Amino acid sequence: MTQRSKVRSPDPRVLFSIPFFLLLTVYFLLLPSCTQKEKVYRKSRILMDTLVTVNVVSDSADKAERAIDIVFDEIAKLDSMLNFFSDKSELSIINKNAGLSEVRVSQETIEVIEKAIYASEKTDGAFDATIGPEISLWDFPNKIKPDDKTIRERLSLVNYKLIHINKERSTVYLEKRGMLLDLGGIAKGYAADRAVAVLKRIGIKSGLVSVAGDIKAFGLKPDGRAWVVGIRNPRAIGNDDDIIATIELRDAAISTAGDYERYFIVDSKRYHHILDPKTGYPADECQSVTVIAKDGVYTDSFSTGVFVLGPERGMAALKEMGFEGLIVDSSGSIKTTQGLKDRIEFKKDHR
Amino acid sequence: MNLRKTIDSTTIGDRILLIFLLLVSFISIIFIREVLPKTRDVIVEVEGKIRYKYPIDTNRLVKIEGPYGHLSVEIKDKRVRVIDASCPNKLCERQGWITRGIIICLPNRITVIVGSPDGAEDRAVDAITG
Numbered sequence: 447m448t449q450r451s452k453v454r455s456p457d458p459r460v461l462f463s464i465p466f467f468l469l470l471t472v473y474f475l476l477l478p479s480c481t482q483k484e485k486v487y488r489k490s491r492i493l494m495d496t497l498v499t500v501n502v503v504s505d506s507a508d509k510a511e512r513a514i515d516i517v518f519d520e521i522a523k524l525d526s527m528l529n530f531f532s533d534k535s536e537l538s539i540i541n542k543n544a545g546l547s548e549v550r551v552s553q554e555t556i557e558v559i560e561k562a563i564y565a566s567e568k569t570d571g572a573f574d575a576t577i578g579p580e581i582s583l584w585d586f587p588n589k590i591k592p593d594d595k596t597i598r599e600r601l602s603l604v605n606y607k608l609i610h611i612n613k614e615r616s617t618v619y620l621e622k623r624g625m626l627l628d629l630g631g632i633a634k635g636y637a638a639d640r641a642v643a644v645l646k647r648i649g650i651k652s653g654l655v656s657v658a659g660d661i662k663a664f665g666l667k668p669d670g671r672a673w674v675v676g677i678r679n680p681r682a683i684g685n686d687d688d689i690i691a692t693i694e695l696r697d698a699a700i701s702t703a704g705d706y707e708r709y710f711i712v713d714s715k716r717y718h719h720i721l722d723p724k725t726g727y728p729a730d731e732c733q734s735v736t737v738i739a740k741d742g743v744y745t746d747s748f749s750t751g752v753f754v755l756g757p758e759r760g761m762a763a764l765k766e767m768g769f770e771g772l773i774v775d776s777s778g779s780i781k782t783t784q785g786l787k788d789r790i791e792f793k794k795d796h797r
Numbered sequence: 798m799n800l801r802k803t804i805d806s807t808t809i810g811d812r813i814l815l816i817f818l819l820l821v822s823f824i825s826i827i828f829i830r831e832v833l834p835k836t837r838d839v840i841v842e843v844e845g846k847i848r849y850k851y852p853i854d855t856n857r858l859v860k861i862e863g864p865y866g867h868l869s870v871e872i873k874d875k876r877v878r879v880i881d882a883s884c885p886n887k888l889c890e891r892q893g894w895i896t897r898g899i900i901i902c903l904p905n906r907i908t909v910i911v912g913s914p915d916g917a918e919d920r921a922v923d924a925i926t927g
Binding site: 470486490491495496497499501517587654656659660661663667673674675676677679680685687689692700701702704734736754796 | 802819823841842844845852884885886898901903908910921922924925926927
Protein backbone atom coordinates (compact mmCIF):
# COMPACT_ATOMS: atom_id res chain seq x y z
CA MET A 447 0.00 0.00 0.00
CA THR A 448 1.42 3.38 -0.96
CA GLN A 449 1.67 6.38 1.28
CA ARG A 450 -1.08 8.08 -0.77
CA SER A 451 -3.57 5.24 -0.32
CA LYS A 452 -3.05 5.46 3.46
CA VAL A 453 -4.17 9.08 3.35
CA ARG A 454 -7.23 8.05 1.37
CA SER A 455 -8.41 5.65 4.07
CA PRO A 456 -12.04 6.44 5.03
CA ASP A 457 -11.47 7.71 8.59
CA PRO A 458 -9.34 10.78 7.90
CA ARG A 459 -11.61 11.70 5.01
CA VAL A 460 -14.63 11.85 7.26
CA LEU A 461 -12.63 13.53 9.94
CA PHE A 462 -11.23 16.25 7.75
CA SER A 463 -14.20 16.74 5.45
CA ILE A 464 -15.65 20.21 5.19
CA PRO A 465 -19.16 19.13 6.34
CA PHE A 466 -17.57 17.77 9.49
CA PHE A 467 -15.95 21.11 10.22
CA LEU A 468 -19.20 22.91 9.52
CA LEU A 469 -20.94 20.70 12.05
CA LEU A 470 -18.16 21.28 14.52
CA THR A 471 -18.50 25.04 14.05
CA VAL A 472 -22.26 24.93 14.64
CA TYR A 473 -21.70 22.76 17.74
CA PHE A 474 -19.23 25.21 19.23
CA LEU A 475 -21.43 28.18 18.43
CA LEU A 476 -24.42 26.60 20.11
CA LEU A 477 -22.51 25.11 23.01
CA PRO A 478 -22.57 28.15 25.33
CA SER A 479 -26.33 28.63 24.99
CA CYS A 480 -27.20 24.94 25.41
CA THR A 481 -25.10 24.23 28.45
CA GLN A 482 -25.72 27.53 30.22
CA LYS A 483 -24.32 27.61 33.69
CA GLU A 484 -26.07 29.04 36.74
CA LYS A 485 -26.02 32.80 37.05
CA VAL A 486 -27.48 35.47 39.28
CA TYR A 487 -30.39 37.27 37.62
CA ARG A 488 -31.55 40.53 39.10
CA LYS A 489 -34.52 42.83 38.59
CA SER A 490 -35.82 45.85 40.48
CA ARG A 491 -39.21 47.45 40.71
CA ILE A 492 -40.85 50.20 42.72
CA LEU A 493 -43.31 48.55 45.09
CA MET A 494 -44.47 49.37 48.65
CA ASP A 495 -43.34 52.94 47.92
CA THR A 496 -39.75 51.78 47.76
CA LEU A 497 -37.30 49.89 45.60
CA VAL A 498 -37.66 46.11 45.62
CA THR A 499 -34.78 44.11 44.14
CA VAL A 500 -34.94 40.38 43.58
CA ASN A 501 -31.83 38.29 42.82
CA VAL A 502 -32.28 34.65 41.85
CA VAL A 503 -29.78 31.99 40.89
CA SER A 504 -30.95 30.10 37.84
CA ASP A 505 -29.63 28.30 34.76
CA SER A 506 -32.17 30.04 32.55
CA ALA A 507 -32.98 33.71 32.06
CA ASP A 508 -36.61 32.88 31.28
CA LYS A 509 -37.05 30.81 34.42
CA ALA A 510 -35.44 33.56 36.52
CA GLU A 511 -37.60 36.27 34.98
CA ARG A 512 -40.78 34.28 35.59
CA ALA A 513 -39.80 33.67 39.22
CA ILE A 514 -38.97 37.35 39.81
CA ASP A 515 -42.28 38.46 38.30
CA ILE A 516 -44.18 36.09 40.62
CA VAL A 517 -42.35 37.70 43.56
CA PHE A 518 -43.26 41.19 42.33
CA ASP A 519 -46.91 40.12 42.09
CA GLU A 520 -46.79 38.74 45.64
CA ILE A 521 -45.30 41.96 47.03
CA ALA A 522 -47.82 44.08 45.09
CA LYS A 523 -50.59 41.98 46.66
CA LEU A 524 -49.20 42.57 50.15
CA ASP A 525 -48.87 46.28 49.41
CA SER A 526 -52.53 46.44 48.44
CA MET A 527 -53.38 45.06 51.90
CA LEU A 528 -50.86 46.83 54.11
CA ASN A 529 -50.26 50.26 52.55
CA PHE A 530 -50.81 53.06 55.07
CA PHE A 531 -51.39 55.69 52.39
CA SER A 532 -53.80 53.82 50.13
CA ASP A 533 -57.48 54.38 50.95
CA LYS A 534 -58.44 50.93 49.73
CA SER A 535 -55.94 48.86 51.74
CA GLU A 536 -57.15 46.62 54.54
CA LEU A 537 -54.96 48.61 56.88
CA SER A 538 -56.74 51.86 55.96
CA ILE A 539 -60.11 50.25 56.51
CA ILE A 540 -58.99 49.07 59.98
CA ASN A 541 -57.83 52.63 60.75
CA LYS A 542 -61.04 54.24 59.48
CA ASN A 543 -63.04 51.94 61.74
CA ALA A 544 -60.93 52.57 64.85
CA GLY A 545 -63.22 52.84 67.88
CA LEU A 546 -66.19 51.89 65.71
CA SER A 547 -66.12 48.31 64.58
CA GLU A 548 -63.95 45.31 63.90
CA VAL A 549 -62.81 44.77 60.30
CA ARG A 550 -62.57 41.46 58.52
CA VAL A 551 -59.15 41.13 56.87
CA SER A 552 -56.91 38.59 55.10
CA GLN A 553 -54.76 36.04 56.88
CA GLU A 554 -51.67 37.95 55.81
CA THR A 555 -52.80 41.16 57.49
CA ILE A 556 -53.69 39.24 60.68
CA GLU A 557 -50.26 37.58 60.63
CA VAL A 558 -48.31 40.86 60.29
CA ILE A 559 -50.33 42.53 63.05
CA GLU A 560 -49.88 39.52 65.34
CA LYS A 561 -46.13 39.65 64.80
CA ALA A 562 -46.10 43.40 65.34
CA ILE A 563 -47.79 42.88 68.72
CA TYR A 564 -45.23 40.18 69.57
CA ALA A 565 -42.35 42.56 68.71
CA SER A 566 -43.99 45.24 70.89
CA GLU A 567 -44.25 42.84 73.83
CA LYS A 568 -40.64 41.73 73.47
CA THR A 569 -39.31 45.30 73.23
CA ASP A 570 -41.43 46.63 76.09
CA GLY A 571 -43.40 48.78 73.65
CA ALA A 572 -40.29 50.35 72.06
CA PHE A 573 -41.62 49.08 68.75
CA ASP A 574 -45.29 49.92 68.48
CA ALA A 575 -47.27 49.77 65.26
CA THR A 576 -49.92 52.10 66.73
CA ILE A 577 -47.43 54.99 66.37
CA GLY A 578 -49.54 56.29 63.42
CA PRO A 579 -51.19 59.28 65.22
CA GLU A 580 -47.72 60.60 66.18
CA ILE A 581 -45.83 59.92 62.96
CA SER A 582 -48.56 61.54 60.88
CA LEU A 583 -47.93 64.82 62.77
CA TRP A 584 -44.39 65.14 61.43
CA ASP A 585 -43.67 66.66 58.03
CA PHE A 586 -40.08 65.70 57.27
CA PRO A 587 -39.74 67.00 53.69
CA ASN A 588 -40.97 70.45 54.79
CA LYS A 589 -39.03 70.36 58.09
CA ILE A 590 -42.15 70.94 60.19
CA LYS A 591 -42.00 69.83 63.83
CA PRO A 592 -45.40 69.45 65.51
CA ASP A 593 -46.12 71.44 68.66
CA ASP A 594 -45.43 69.77 71.99
CA LYS A 595 -49.05 69.93 73.16
CA THR A 596 -50.38 67.99 70.16
CA ILE A 597 -47.65 65.38 70.56
CA ARG A 598 -48.63 64.90 74.22
CA GLU A 599 -52.36 64.75 73.47
CA ARG A 600 -51.98 62.00 70.92
CA LEU A 601 -49.82 59.76 73.12
CA SER A 602 -52.94 58.14 74.60
CA LEU A 603 -53.71 56.73 71.14
CA VAL A 604 -50.37 54.92 70.96
CA ASN A 605 -50.64 51.57 72.66
CA TYR A 606 -50.35 48.16 71.05
CA LYS A 607 -52.48 46.68 73.85
CA LEU A 608 -55.46 48.43 72.28
CA ILE A 609 -55.25 46.27 69.14
CA HIS A 610 -57.71 43.38 69.27
CA ILE A 611 -57.39 40.42 66.93
CA ASN A 612 -60.08 37.78 66.58
CA LYS A 613 -58.50 34.93 64.68
CA GLU A 614 -61.70 32.91 64.42
CA ARG A 615 -63.53 35.71 62.70
CA SER A 616 -60.31 36.95 61.06
CA THR A 617 -60.94 40.48 62.31
CA VAL A 618 -58.95 43.38 63.71
CA TYR A 619 -60.32 46.13 65.94
CA LEU A 620 -58.62 49.24 67.26
CA GLU A 621 -60.13 50.21 70.57
CA LYS A 622 -59.96 54.02 70.42
CA ARG A 623 -61.24 56.45 67.81
CA GLY A 624 -58.28 58.21 66.18
CA MET A 625 -55.90 55.28 66.53
CA LEU A 626 -53.79 54.64 63.43
CA LEU A 627 -51.98 51.40 62.81
CA ASP A 628 -48.81 51.98 60.75
CA LEU A 629 -47.10 48.79 59.61
CA GLY A 630 -44.24 50.67 57.93
CA GLY A 631 -41.81 49.27 60.49
CA ILE A 632 -42.64 45.63 59.84
CA ALA A 633 -44.37 45.14 56.49
CA LYS A 634 -41.23 45.32 54.35
CA GLY A 635 -39.49 42.64 56.37
CA TYR A 636 -42.62 40.52 56.14
CA ALA A 637 -42.69 41.08 52.36
CA ALA A 638 -39.07 39.85 52.13
CA ASP A 639 -40.08 36.70 54.04
CA ARG A 640 -43.03 36.08 51.75
CA ALA A 641 -40.91 36.71 48.66
CA VAL A 642 -38.36 34.11 49.72
CA ALA A 643 -41.12 31.63 50.57
CA VAL A 644 -42.56 32.11 47.06
CA LEU A 645 -39.15 31.60 45.41
CA LYS A 646 -38.56 28.40 47.37
CA ARG A 647 -42.03 27.11 46.51
CA ILE A 648 -41.43 27.51 42.79
CA GLY A 649 -38.15 25.64 42.97
CA ILE A 650 -35.51 28.39 43.14
CA LYS A 651 -32.55 27.11 45.16
CA SER A 652 -30.86 30.39 45.98
CA GLY A 653 -31.81 34.05 46.02
CA LEU A 654 -31.78 37.40 47.78
CA VAL A 655 -34.69 39.78 48.07
CA SER A 656 -34.32 43.34 49.28
CA VAL A 657 -37.33 45.48 50.06
CA ALA A 658 -35.51 48.77 50.62
CA GLY A 659 -33.08 47.89 53.47
CA ASP A 660 -34.97 44.80 54.60
CA ILE A 661 -33.16 41.89 53.05
CA LYS A 662 -33.59 38.14 53.13
CA ALA A 663 -31.28 35.60 51.50
CA PHE A 664 -31.30 31.84 51.05
CA GLY A 665 -28.93 29.33 49.45
CA LEU A 666 -25.52 30.11 48.01
CA LYS A 667 -24.38 32.04 44.95
CA PRO A 668 -23.22 30.13 41.85
CA ASP A 669 -19.59 30.43 42.98
CA GLY A 670 -20.49 28.60 46.21
CA ARG A 671 -20.16 31.69 48.38
CA ALA A 672 -22.78 33.18 50.68
CA TRP A 673 -24.67 36.37 49.81
CA VAL A 674 -22.89 39.45 51.10
CA VAL A 675 -24.74 42.43 52.53
CA GLY A 676 -23.21 45.81 53.30
CA ILE A 677 -24.32 47.90 56.27
CA ARG A 678 -24.69 51.56 55.35
CA ASN A 679 -22.65 54.17 57.14
CA PRO A 680 -25.26 56.23 59.04
CA ARG A 681 -23.19 59.35 58.48
CA ALA A 682 -22.34 58.74 54.82
CA ILE A 683 -21.87 61.94 52.88
CA GLY A 684 -23.60 61.89 49.55
CA ASN A 685 -22.69 58.32 48.72
CA ASP A 686 -25.28 55.61 49.22
CA ASP A 687 -22.63 52.93 48.74
CA ASP A 688 -20.61 54.08 51.76
CA ILE A 689 -20.70 51.07 54.08
CA ILE A 690 -19.21 50.45 57.51
CA ALA A 691 -19.11 46.66 57.31
CA THR A 692 -20.10 43.62 55.30
CA ILE A 693 -21.68 40.43 56.53
CA GLU A 694 -22.36 37.07 54.93
CA LEU A 695 -26.02 36.17 55.03
CA ARG A 696 -26.88 32.47 55.09
CA ASP A 697 -30.59 31.65 55.15
CA ALA A 698 -31.30 34.73 57.21
CA ALA A 699 -32.73 38.23 57.11
CA ILE A 700 -31.16 41.58 57.93
CA SER A 701 -32.69 45.01 58.52
CA THR A 702 -31.39 48.39 59.56
CA ALA A 703 -33.19 51.28 61.20
CA GLY A 704 -31.38 54.61 60.91
CA ASP A 705 -31.89 58.23 61.82
CA TYR A 706 -30.80 59.36 58.34
CA GLU A 707 -33.68 58.26 56.14
CA ARG A 708 -36.37 60.83 56.82
CA TYR A 709 -35.08 63.67 58.92
CA PHE A 710 -34.41 67.35 59.20
CA ILE A 711 -32.05 69.34 61.36
CA VAL A 712 -33.18 72.46 63.25
CA ASP A 713 -30.83 74.31 65.63
CA SER A 714 -28.30 71.46 65.23
CA LYS A 715 -30.85 68.94 66.52
CA ARG A 716 -31.76 66.07 64.28
CA TYR A 717 -35.45 65.19 64.04
CA HIS A 718 -35.99 61.84 62.35
CA HIS A 719 -38.77 59.34 61.74
CA ILE A 720 -38.02 56.75 64.44
CA LEU A 721 -40.23 57.98 67.24
CA ASP A 722 -40.25 56.71 70.79
CA PRO A 723 -43.84 55.52 71.31
CA LYS A 724 -43.65 56.60 74.96
CA THR A 725 -42.73 60.25 74.23
CA GLY A 726 -43.75 60.89 70.62
CA TYR A 727 -40.29 62.38 69.90
CA PRO A 728 -37.43 60.90 67.87
CA ALA A 729 -35.33 58.40 69.83
CA ASP A 730 -31.83 59.83 70.16
CA GLU A 731 -29.51 57.20 71.60
CA CYS A 732 -28.53 55.58 68.29
CA GLN A 733 -27.56 56.51 64.75
CA SER A 734 -28.44 53.10 63.32
CA VAL A 735 -29.34 49.59 64.41
CA THR A 736 -28.90 46.47 62.29
CA VAL A 737 -30.57 43.20 63.26
CA ILE A 738 -29.94 39.74 61.81
CA ALA A 739 -32.36 36.89 62.44
CA LYS A 740 -34.17 34.13 60.60
CA ASP A 741 -37.23 36.20 59.68
CA GLY A 742 -37.44 39.63 58.07
CA VAL A 743 -40.63 40.36 59.96
CA TYR A 744 -38.55 40.38 63.17
CA THR A 745 -35.37 42.01 61.84
CA ASP A 746 -37.51 44.88 60.54
CA SER A 747 -39.52 45.42 63.72
CA PHE A 748 -36.69 44.75 66.18
CA SER A 749 -34.28 47.11 64.39
CA THR A 750 -36.76 49.89 65.15
CA GLY A 751 -37.47 48.59 68.67
CA VAL A 752 -33.78 48.28 69.57
CA PHE A 753 -33.11 51.74 68.12
CA VAL A 754 -35.71 53.18 70.50
CA LEU A 755 -34.47 51.12 73.48
CA GLY A 756 -30.94 52.47 73.00
CA PRO A 757 -27.61 50.61 72.99
CA GLU A 758 -27.75 49.07 76.46
CA ARG A 759 -31.33 47.87 76.72
CA GLY A 760 -31.31 47.15 72.99
CA MET A 761 -28.38 44.75 73.31
CA ALA A 762 -30.15 42.99 76.17
CA ALA A 763 -33.31 42.61 74.04
CA LEU A 764 -31.29 41.14 71.14
CA LYS A 765 -29.59 38.70 73.49
CA GLU A 766 -32.90 37.61 74.97
CA MET A 767 -34.31 36.97 71.50
CA GLY A 768 -31.19 35.16 70.29
CA PHE A 769 -30.80 37.68 67.46
CA GLU A 770 -27.55 39.14 66.19
CA GLY A 771 -27.10 42.86 65.81
CA LEU A 772 -24.91 45.90 65.35
CA ILE A 773 -25.60 49.21 67.06
CA VAL A 774 -24.04 52.53 66.10
CA ASP A 775 -24.71 54.74 69.11
CA SER A 776 -25.24 58.50 69.04
CA SER A 777 -21.48 59.14 69.38
CA GLY A 778 -20.78 56.90 66.37
CA SER A 779 -19.17 54.04 68.28
CA ILE A 780 -20.11 50.54 67.17
CA LYS A 781 -21.19 47.62 69.32
CA THR A 782 -22.02 44.14 68.06
CA THR A 783 -23.51 41.03 69.62
CA GLN A 784 -21.06 38.27 70.49
CA GLY A 785 -22.17 35.95 67.69
CA LEU A 786 -21.57 38.57 65.04
CA LYS A 787 -17.92 39.22 65.84
CA ASP A 788 -16.58 36.40 63.65
CA ARG A 789 -19.02 36.96 60.80
CA ILE A 790 -18.64 40.64 60.21
CA GLU A 791 -15.94 42.39 58.24
CA PHE A 792 -15.44 46.05 59.05
CA LYS A 793 -14.30 48.49 56.44
CA LYS A 794 -11.27 50.68 57.06
CA ASP A 795 -11.99 53.62 59.40
CA HIS A 796 -14.93 51.80 60.97
CA ARG A 797 -13.19 49.25 63.20
CA MET B 798 -10.86 21.73 -8.74
CA ASN B 799 -13.40 19.62 -6.91
CA LEU B 800 -13.69 19.06 -3.17
CA ARG B 801 -12.13 15.61 -3.08
CA LYS B 802 -9.12 16.75 -5.09
CA THR B 803 -8.67 19.68 -2.72
CA ILE B 804 -8.76 17.41 0.33
CA ASP B 805 -6.46 14.86 -1.34
CA SER B 806 -3.90 17.48 -2.24
CA THR B 807 -3.47 18.67 1.37
CA THR B 808 -0.63 17.37 3.50
CA ILE B 809 -0.82 16.33 7.14
CA GLY B 810 0.81 19.67 7.98
CA ASP B 811 -1.96 21.56 6.14
CA ARG B 812 -4.57 19.67 8.07
CA ILE B 813 -2.92 20.25 11.43
CA LEU B 814 -2.69 23.94 10.59
CA LEU B 815 -6.37 23.97 9.59
CA ILE B 816 -7.42 22.32 12.83
CA PHE B 817 -5.24 24.72 14.80
CA LEU B 818 -6.77 27.77 13.11
CA LEU B 819 -10.30 26.47 13.59
CA LEU B 820 -9.63 25.76 17.25
CA VAL B 821 -8.25 29.28 17.74
CA SER B 822 -11.44 30.66 16.15
CA PHE B 823 -13.72 28.56 18.37
CA ILE B 824 -11.83 29.44 21.52
CA SER B 825 -11.98 33.13 20.57
CA ILE B 826 -15.76 32.94 20.14
CA ILE B 827 -16.17 31.33 23.56
CA PHE B 828 -13.69 33.77 25.11
CA ILE B 829 -15.52 36.81 23.73
CA ARG B 830 -18.88 35.47 24.87
CA GLU B 831 -17.91 34.44 28.36
CA VAL B 832 -14.87 36.33 29.54
CA LEU B 833 -14.85 39.82 28.11
CA PRO B 834 -17.01 42.28 30.04
CA LYS B 835 -20.34 43.13 28.47
CA THR B 836 -21.18 46.73 27.71
CA ARG B 837 -23.34 48.28 30.37
CA ASP B 838 -26.79 49.43 29.47
CA VAL B 839 -28.82 52.27 30.85
CA ILE B 840 -32.35 50.96 31.33
CA VAL B 841 -35.17 53.35 32.09
CA GLU B 842 -38.31 51.80 33.52
CA VAL B 843 -41.59 53.59 34.08
CA GLU B 844 -44.02 51.80 36.41
CA GLY B 845 -42.05 48.59 36.08
CA LYS B 846 -42.05 48.52 32.27
CA ILE B 847 -38.87 49.06 30.27
CA ARG B 848 -39.28 52.31 28.35
CA TYR B 849 -35.74 52.90 27.06
CA LYS B 850 -32.51 50.98 26.83
CA TYR B 851 -29.30 52.69 25.74
CA PRO B 852 -25.63 51.73 25.81
CA ILE B 853 -23.77 53.76 28.42
CA ASP B 854 -20.94 54.64 26.06
CA THR B 855 -23.01 56.94 23.83
CA ASN B 856 -23.66 60.43 25.17
CA ARG B 857 -27.29 61.51 25.04
CA LEU B 858 -30.05 63.38 26.87
CA VAL B 859 -33.49 61.76 27.15
CA LYS B 860 -36.66 63.36 28.46
CA ILE B 861 -38.99 60.91 30.21
CA GLU B 862 -42.63 61.34 31.11
CA GLY B 863 -43.93 59.61 34.24
CA PRO B 864 -47.33 59.66 35.94
CA TYR B 865 -46.27 62.65 38.11
CA GLY B 866 -44.37 64.69 35.56
CA HIS B 867 -41.13 64.61 33.67
CA LEU B 868 -37.44 64.19 34.28
CA SER B 869 -34.39 64.02 32.03
CA VAL B 870 -31.69 61.37 32.02
CA GLU B 871 -28.26 62.48 30.88
CA ILE B 872 -25.73 59.90 29.72
CA LYS B 873 -22.24 61.37 29.41
CA ASP B 874 -18.72 59.91 29.56
CA LYS B 875 -20.06 56.50 30.67
CA ARG B 876 -21.91 58.06 33.61
CA VAL B 877 -25.62 58.69 34.16
CA ARG B 878 -27.55 61.29 36.11
CA VAL B 879 -31.07 62.65 36.45
CA ILE B 880 -31.62 66.34 35.80
CA ASP B 881 -34.65 68.58 35.53
CA ALA B 882 -36.94 66.40 37.69
CA SER B 883 -40.43 67.72 38.29
CA CYS B 884 -40.95 65.92 41.64
CA PRO B 885 -40.95 67.94 44.90
CA ASN B 886 -37.97 66.41 46.73
CA LYS B 887 -35.65 65.98 43.75
CA LEU B 888 -33.87 63.13 45.53
CA CYS B 889 -33.08 61.56 42.17
CA GLU B 890 -31.37 64.74 41.03
CA ARG B 891 -29.41 65.03 44.24
CA GLN B 892 -27.99 61.55 43.78
CA GLY B 893 -25.75 62.94 41.02
CA TRP B 894 -23.71 60.87 38.61
CA ILE B 895 -23.67 57.08 38.87
CA THR B 896 -21.63 54.55 36.91
CA ARG B 897 -23.65 51.58 38.12
CA GLY B 898 -26.61 50.88 40.36
CA ILE B 899 -29.97 52.59 40.37
CA ILE B 900 -31.49 56.05 40.55
CA ILE B 901 -35.16 56.03 41.50
CA CYS B 902 -37.85 58.65 41.36
CA LEU B 903 -40.60 57.40 43.67
CA PRO B 904 -43.34 59.95 42.82
CA ASN B 905 -42.83 59.31 39.12
CA ARG B 906 -42.27 55.58 39.54
CA ILE B 907 -39.24 55.83 37.26
CA THR B 908 -36.10 53.75 37.77
CA VAL B 909 -32.85 54.36 35.92
CA ILE B 910 -30.73 51.23 36.09
CA VAL B 911 -27.12 50.94 35.02
CA GLY B 912 -26.13 47.33 34.60
CA SER B 913 -25.14 44.55 32.27
CA PRO B 914 -27.82 43.57 29.73
CA ASP B 915 -28.86 40.39 31.57
CA GLY B 916 -29.30 42.29 34.81
CA ALA B 917 -26.48 40.64 36.70
CA GLU B 918 -22.90 41.58 37.33
CA ASP B 919 -20.15 40.76 39.78
CA ARG B 920 -20.31 42.95 42.84
CA ALA B 921 -18.48 43.02 46.15
CA VAL B 922 -21.78 43.26 48.01
CA ASP B 923 -25.09 41.86 46.83
CA ALA B 924 -27.26 44.35 48.70
CA ILE B 925 -27.01 47.19 51.20
CA THR B 926 -29.09 47.46 54.35
CA GLY B 927 -29.84 50.83 55.84
